Amino acid sequence: MADVRNVIIIGSGPAGYTAGLYTARAMLEPLMFAGYASGGQLMLTSDIENFPGYPEGIAGPEMMVDLRKQAERFGLEVEDKNVEKVDFSSRPFKVTVEGDEHLANAIIISTGADSIWLGAEGEEEQKGKGISTCATCDGFFFRDQEVIVVGGGDSAMEEAHFLTRFASKVTVVHRREYFRASQVMYDRVAAHPKIEIQTFRQVKRWLSDEKGLTGAILEDTRDGKEYEISCDGAFIAIGHKPNTGFLEGQVETDDGGYIIHSEHTMTSVPGVFAAGDVVDTRYRQAITAAGMGCQAAIDTEKWLEDE
Ligand code: NAP
Numbered sequence: 001m002a003d004v005r006n007v008i009i010i011g012s013g014p015a016g017y018t019a020g021l022y023t024a025r026a027m028l029e030p031l032m033f034a035g036y037a038s039g040g041q042l043m044l045t046s047d048i049e050n051f052p053g054y055p056e057g058i059a060g061p062e063m064m065v066d067l068r069k070q071a072e073r074f075g076l077e078v079e080d081k082n083v084e085k086v087d088f089s090s091r092p093f094k095v096t097v098e099g100d101e102h103l104a105n106a107i108i109i110s111t112g113a114d115s116i117w118l119g120a121e122g123e124e125e126q127k128g129k130g131i132s133t134c135a136t137c138d139g140f141f142f143r144d145q146e147v148i149v150v151g152g153g154d155s156a157m158e159e160a161h162f163l164t165r166f167a168s169k170v171t172v173v174h175r176r177e178y179f180r181a182s183q184v185m186y187d188r189v190a191a192h193p194k195i196e197i198q199t200f201r202q203v204k205r206w207l208s209d210e211k212g213l214t215g216a217i218l219e220d221t222r223d224g225k226e227y228e229i230s231c232d233g234a235f236i237a238i239g240h241k242p243n244t245g246f247l248e249g250q251v252e253t254d255d256g257g258y259i260i261h262s263e264h265t266m267t268s269v270p271g272v273f274a275a276g277d278v279v280d281t282r283y284r285q286a287i288t289a290a291g292m293g294c295q296a297a298i299d300t301e302k303w304l305e306d307e
Helices: 014-025 040-044 060-073 135-142 154-163 183-190 286-306
Strands: 004-010 031-033 077-079 085-087 093-097 100-109 113-115 146-150 169-173 195-198 201-209 212-220 226-230 233-236 240-242 272-274
Touching: 004 014, 004 093, 004 286, 014 040, 014 060, 014 100, 014 286, 040 060, 060 077, 060 286, 100 286, 135 154, 135 233, 146 154, 154 169, 154 183, 154 233, 169 201, 183 195, 201 226, 212 233, 272 286
Parallel strands: 004 031, 004 100, 031 077, 100 272, 146 169, 146 233, 169 195
Antiparallel strands: 085 093, 093 100, 113 240, 201 212, 212 226
């Protein structure tokens, strides 16, 4: 019979590491399954300029390494493995990882959300080659080449601006006239000499040859007219979907799969808590995720005490 832990944290990122830090300092000896790609979305983020305490900004991966080190200093145990399934039907809760069952009296879920792909014709063959969802990871491959960025939110603005470091030209393709992006990020992109913005356009089909991506057929969202655009690379930045598939419906989620809090940070299952982008459809910031990780840790501590 496996040992019963006080708390298992599923997923890393600012929410998970902060929950790890707080539960470790509360002497709960937490165990975290950080995932094979630990650190979450911020591992794919270049500069974080809006996390208080960093006047010069900080690179996402650097911040994640620091958060992890800080939590480990107080005893957070981290395994870079994915959770395959969970069983929250009885206590202690069961968490299966690489075939082994782990038991815990409380769970904190902080598995975040992943990028969404467009699903346009020709995309599958070019995924991870000419088409990416991460400029920080793949921008370097498009030195002095032309790229497009799809989307009209802050992610698209951030990707487009970052890509100007490498690409000779960046075209932002957005399906509407208005942008969801914050004004400051939009203005920075709109003013950049290397960036062109095309509105009322969506990708109908990707074009490629044996060497890779060559362009796309764009469709006017008002009248369906088609235009060809040439590019060597494309970055899709149209949002995220929560990583809740492994829960198989054992905690209540909304239609989009985001976990719903029923009381403070507790989910529909007493003793199972959730924090960060896996519940957050509104703020989705590193700082709010970290704050919620702290709340989930305190809620867990109080719940375990009451139990
Ligand atoms: P978002 O704000 O939801 O924006 C998604 C964009 O993609 C929208 O412009 C949307 O168009 C477009 N889109 C969605 N589906 C599409 C499709 N099938 N085809 C074409 N376009 C599509 O997502 P996000 O940009 O990832 O940002 C998420 C959150 O993170 C936001 O709260 C944002 O402020 C935050 N964020 C902050 C920073 C920062 O401050 N450094 C950086 C990145 C993200 P419509 O507008 O027409 O719906």
